[in-house]
Amino acid sequence: MKITRIEGTALPMRGDDIDTDRIMPARYLRAVTFEGLERYLFEDERAGSAAGDRAGAVHPFDNPAYRGASILLVNRNFGCGSSREHAPQALQRGGIRAIVGESFSEIFFGNSLMIGLPCVTASPGDISELMAQVERRPDVRLSVDLEAGTCETAGVRCAIALPGHARDALVGGTWDTTGMLLARYDEVGLVASRLPYVAGF
Amino acid sequence: MGHTLLQKVWDRHTVRTLPSGQTQIFIGLHLVHEVTSPQAFDALRARGWTVARLDRTFATVDHIIPTRERTRPFLDLMAEEMIAALERNCRDFGVRLAGLDDDRQGIVHVIGAELGLTQPAMTIACGDSHTSTHGAFGAIAFGVGTSQVRDVLASQCLALEPMKVRRIRVTGTLPPGVYAKDVILTIIHRLGVGGGVGYAYEYAGDAVARMSMDERMTVCNMSIEGGARVGYVNPDETTFKYLEGRPFAPSGQAFARAVAWWRSMASDPDARYDDDVEVRAAELTPVVTWGVNPGQSVPVTGRVPGPNGAGGDGRAIADALGYMGLRGGEPIAGTKVDVAFIGSCTNSRLSDLREAARIVRGRRVAPHVTALVVPGSASVKRAAEREGLDEVFRAAGFEWRSAGCSMCLGMNPDKLQGSQVCASSSNRNFKGRQGSPTGRTLLMSPAMVAAAAVAGEVTDVRSMLA
Incomplete structure (x- = not known):
């Protein structure tokens, strides 16, 4: 499937270094499928949790104004920590189709790409402006264009960046890698047979 | 100009450049555990695929198992289901499993080394971010998500992008009461939890050279906490001595040949690094x-x-x-x-x-x-x-x-x-x-x-x- 442009309302999730334990607590990894995980996103800081009820502010994922959002806005080093794919899986199952942030952890970025969830970066200033705009007007629609490299909303148009391979994979529809990796399997055998630890020392 | 271990290992494991521009890299060892694998095995089943290289795949149970009462079935029904799923998957696909009653069972990043599965200049993947631990042996080892676990099971390969290398030299002598854990926590504090994104960390310097394999594993283990998906130490006599006689390590004449190859894969003295950092051991607490x-x-x-x-x-x-x-x-x-x-x-x-x-x-x-x-x-x-x-x-x-x-x-x-x-x-x-x-x-x-x-x-x- 080719992914070129994502359009919809946005959900701002402020904070640097948001780790995957926060996005998806480990107890929800106790399952043999990814189904239904979206119900537990950020569970330990949302309404009804001890920390959430103390927080004094509505958690963005509880805020009805952001319901139905398809673009997640984040700050720096989003998705750090554990390699659990459960985190991007849950976000995607919760309706998120693209994440726009200052920077991403590498494993989270890779896991997201593997399931066709683009993580694109924008400058801290642009992120700040986008977040402020969405917080003022949660119904404002954003458009993330991977081919043009832009994120646009009423009044704001900013440049977004995505490593070339990731953009090509998403835009070209080749982000589901297994087929590509298996396409010329004879070459894999050849490389393996030249490795002394595989062939035998 | 010399090369780093990372470059040498990358080159030796490159299959081809993919249409996406990524590099197809052969994975020399795939470690599997119960939490991040069930969906991957199901994906193989759904498409009628087999595990590509059973000889390069090894599983154990560690994440969800009880550490006190271990009678089966577990009182924790979800743990029972997940362990049973891994046992069934390993049986159906033919994957070697060090299960709960196996005397080799343990945390996947502990047993890889103990068994001699982990060796220098290998590429190692596992559905766990602390796979960087195995870098202590001079392996290029990193954590992956479940879709990539599926890819490795099906093709023994991953689609990857090149990494930069930051050398972190720990020089001098650690004072008493200061351990490898303090070294890596200090490095993370100084360089930041996102400081290593895009980098592999090469740990070097005389303080690292004097570390035991256990200590090097502690340091490499937390590379990911500094944002670096990969951390490694060049293999040396300490590495070879640790490996000799381990169940899956080469033995006899083959061991000497292995050592020669491992030595040749270490970073060259004139290798170029994208960044270089020094940490003075004597200053640590x-x-x-x-x-x-x-x-x-x-x-x-x-x-x-x-x-x-x-x-x-x-x-x-x-x-x-x-x-x-x-x-x-x-x-x-x-x-x-x-x-x-x-x-x-x-x-x-x-x-x-x-x-x-x-x-x-x-x-x-x-x-x-x-x-x-x-x-x-x-x-x-x-x-x-x-x-x-x-x-x-x-x-x-x-x-x-x-x-x-x-x-x-x-x-x-x-x-x-x-x-x-x-x-x-x-x-x-x-x-x-x-x-x-x-x-x-x-x-x-x-x-x-x-x-x-x-x-x-x-x-x-x-x-x-x-």
Whole structure:
């Protein structure tokens, strides 16, 4: 499937270094499928949790104004920590189709790409402006264009960046890698047979 | 111009450039566990695929298993289902499994080394971010998600992008009471939790050269906490000596040939690095985290930063202090702890237990502290028992458990309760990490955990070293 442009309302999730334990607590990894995980996103800081009820502010994922959002806005080093794919899986199952942030952890970025969830970066200033705009007007629609490299909303148009391979994979529809990796399997055998630890020392 | 180990390993494992522009890399060893693999095996089933290289695949159980009562079926029905799923998957696809009753069972990053599966100049993948641990042997080892586990199972390959290399030289001699854990916590504090994104960390310098394999594994293990997906140490005599005689290591004449190849794959003296950093060992102290990410740490002699301090992000510090129940400006020493946990893929090896036992011997765990030791593998447990370490810990009031990930991430019954504070030898102090949504983690070396267990509060271990 080719992914070129994502359009919809946005959900701002402020904070640097948001780790995957926060996005998806480990107890929800106790399952043999990814189904239904979206119900537990950020569970330990949302309404009804001890920390959430103390927080004094509505958690963005509880805020009805952001319901139905398809673009997640984040700050720096989003998705750090554990390699659990459960985190991007849950976000995607919760309706998120693209994440726009200052920077991403590498494993989270890779896991997201593997399931066709683009993580694109924008400058801290642009992120700040986008977040402020969405917080003022949660119904404002954003458009993330991977081919043009832009994120646009009423009044704001900013440049977004995505490593070339990731953009090509998403835009070209080749982000589901297994087929590509298996396409010329004879070459894999050849490389393996030249490795002394595989062939035998 | 010479090459780094990373470049050499990358080149030797490159299959081709993919249409996406990524590089197809052959994976020399795929380690599998119960938590991140069931969906991957299901994907193979759905498409009628087999496991490409059973000879390069090895599974064990670690994340969800109980560490106390291990009679099957488990009382924890979900754990039972996940273990049963892995057993079924391994049986159906023919994957080797060191299961619960196998004397090789243990945390995947502990047993890879112990069994000699992990070797220099290999590429190693596992559905766990602490796969960087295996870099201690000069392997290029990294964590992947479940879709990539599927790719490796099906093709023994991954689609990857090149990494830069930052060399981190640790020079000089570590003072007494300062451990490998303090080295890596200091590196993460200095370079930041996102500082390593896009990099592999090459740990070098004479202090690293003198480290045992256990210590190197502790350092490489937490590379990911600094944002670096890969961390490695060039293989040397210490590496070769460790590997000789291990079950899956080459033997006899082949071992000598292997050593020659491993040596040739180490970084060249004139290799070019994208970045170079020096850490002076003599300046290091025991370190404790005070916050909610592994970069938020202070020397045990230091004070918790305040939200208005210089150079920090005030809002993040205030948020962390609020979660941890700490006040800025307080000394970290003296912070009361409720739980002491010695275990995890970072610090659960025999040498870790020996160092902790040195502190514990002849002392008692403070009455208000629950203390537990969870050896990293069945083999570590047996070795520790042969030395009588279990008796040392038990006599002091520690619980002595069976191998698993346990309270590092609280996926099994070993969890913090409520807002308990835990002195922990593990790797992450994220909010909710140890199984209670409001639990609080203070990361430190195993010897420091032992000292905290005895004192009932964060204590400078150096005061207990005779």
